[in-house]
Amino acid sequence: MSYERCKICGKYDFIDRHKCSPKWEATIPEYYGDEWVEVYAFDEESAAENMAERYNSNGDYSLMNGNEITVLVKKPGGEEVKTFICSAEPDIIYHATEQKVSKENAKNNM
Numbered sequence: 001m002s003y004e005r006c007k008i009c010g011k012y013d014f015i016d017r018h019k020c021s022p023k024w025e026a027t028i029p030e031y032y033g034d035e036w037v038e039v040y041a042f043d044e045e046s047a048a049e050n051m052a053e054r055y056n057s058n059g060d061y062s063l064m065n066g067n068e069i070t071v072l073v074k075k076p077g078g079e080e081v082k083t084f085i086c087s088a089e090p091d092i093i094y095h096a097t098e099q100k101v102s103k104e105n106a107k108n109n110m
């Protein structure tokens with residue numbers, strides 16, 4: 001079983017049992033105008049998040065500064081359009097590195 005990037009939806013998964021998420025069309029009117037982009041996602045909300053991520057990582061990560069963007073999502077060829085306000089926040093990653101201290105120094109520091 002191989003872990004690869006799906007050629008259709010772009011998701012990394014065990015390719016033998018992978019099934020693409022449903023396809024949506026999304027746009028950010030402010031930047032893409034009426035050009036709709038195909039997005040694969042579990043639902044409309046995550047399609048909007050994917051679109052926001054694409055926009056954010058293509059640009060200057062402006063969503064990290066508390067900015068919000070409007071993302072429109074619809075089914076491919078569909079009429080009904082849902083509007084989402086998207087924002088982002090960075091994950092905090094903690095690092096721990098063990099500091100080796102000699103027994104002699106440890107005693108002196110107590």
Ligand SMILES: [Zn+2]
Nearest residue numbers: 006008009020
């Ligand atoms: Zn796929």
